[in-house]
Amino acid sequence: GAVVSQHPSWVICKSGTSVKIECRSLDFQATTMFWYRQFPKQSLMLMATSNEGSKATYEQGVEKDKFLINHASLTLSTLTVTSAHPEDSSFYICSARVDMGAQPQHFGDGTRLSIL
Amino acid sequence: AQSVSQHNHHVILSEAASLELGCNYSYGGTVNLFWYVQYPGQHLQLLLKYFSGDPLVKGIKGFEAEFIKSKFSFNLRKPSVQWSDTAEYFCAVLNQGGKLIFGQGTELSVKP
Numbered sequence: 001g002a003v004v005s006q007h008p009s010w011v012i013c014k015s016g017t018s019v020k021i022e023c024r025s026l027d028f029q030a031t032t033m034f035w036y037r038q039f040p041k042q043s044l045m046l047m048a049t050s051n052e053g054s055k056a057t058y059e060q061g062v063e064k065d066k067f068l069i070n071h072a073s074l075t076l077s078t079l080t081v082t083s084a085h086p087e088d089s090s091f092y093i094c095s096a097r098v099d100m101g102a103q104p105q106h107f108g109d110g111t112r113l114s115i116l
Numbered sequence: 117a118q119s120v121s122q123h124n125h126h127v128i129l130s131e132a133a134s135l136e137l138g139c140n141y142s143y144g145g146t147v148n149l150f151w152y153v154q155y156p157g158q159h160l161q162l163l164l165k166y167f168s169g170d171p172l173v174k175g176i177k178g179f180e181a182e183f184i185k186s187k188f189s190f191n192l193r194k195p196s197v198q199w200s201d202t203a204e205y206f207c208a209v210l211n212q213g214g215k216l217i218f219g220q221g222t223e224l225s226v227k228p
Contacts, residue, residue: 004159032214041125043206044160070204093160095216104150105216107160 003027004096006108014116015086021079023094029074030096034086034105035067038091052076084115118143118211128226129197137192137222139181139207146228151181151188152156152218163205166190172216177201199228 003026011019023033033052036044048069050056056069066088068080077096081088091112095105123138143146151163164175171183181192190207207219 034215041221043220044216046215049215066196095160104162104165106162107152109159 002106004030004106004108006094006096006111009109010112010114012114012116013084016083018082019084019113021092021094021113023077023079023096023108025075025096025106028098028106030077030098031074033071033077033095034095035069035077035079036093038093038096038108038110040091044093047079047106081113084113086115087103089113089115091113120207120209120210120217120219122207122222124206124222125220126223126225128225128227131199132196133226135201135224136194137205137224138205139190139192139219140188140190141190141209142206142215143209143211145212146201147183148182149183150208150210150216151175151179151192152208153203154206154221160206163192170185191211191226197224197226199217199226200224 005024007022014073035047037047038044046059047062048056050059050071051070052071052074058064071077093110095107097103097105119142125169132145136210149166152160154160163179164173166173174180179194183190198204205222
């Protein structure tokens with residue numbers, strides 16, 4: 001149980017385009033979803049927290065207009081990297097949690113984004 | 117701000133050797149601590165967690181971790197590693213806002 005699916009797993013696109021990444025909880029309803037960014041050989045850095053039906057909460061230093069997050073249902077959150085540039089190339093990982101409190105997060109497989 | 121520090125960036129062991137990966141956190145209040153593992157090409161998986169109670173926590177695949185409050189530590193241990201334990205290991209603490217703060221990760225390579 002507690003499977004999180006992330007799509008696509010790998011995307012390569014030209015600079016200036018927008019890229020949408022989907023995160024779905026397949027067998028549970030996720031009140032809260034999280035988006036992380038991971039650089040090579042580094043830890044996961046939280047970008048934003050997304051609650052169903054409300055605006056995402058972004059971490060300090062993360063551009064809201066650059067990384068658009070939508071959490072329209074209890075099973076789907078999307079991250080759109082707008083007008084992507086090479087410096088946005090990274091590994092993006094989502095996670096989902098059933099409800100508030102100290103419940104474990106369940107992670108997706110991640111999306112490798114490469115901007116040419 | 118809370119932070120998590122993992123002492124070793126890369127650990128190389130032979131099969132059957134004992135493992136201990138260090139993890140220290142910077143928060144003096146009630147803590148919820150986790151160890152996650154990321155096998156090559158796979159997503160992060162929960163190994164074990166500590167919320168309260170017995171400070172020695174047993175997880176999956178023979179792993180255990182000990183919470184030592186006085187040392188702000190939550191080290192991961194396994195008596196005898198296998199080649200299949202080769203992976204990246206992340207320690208994490210849940211902050212008051214319900215967010216996971218991850219350590220830098222430790223890459224474990226087990227030689228057959």
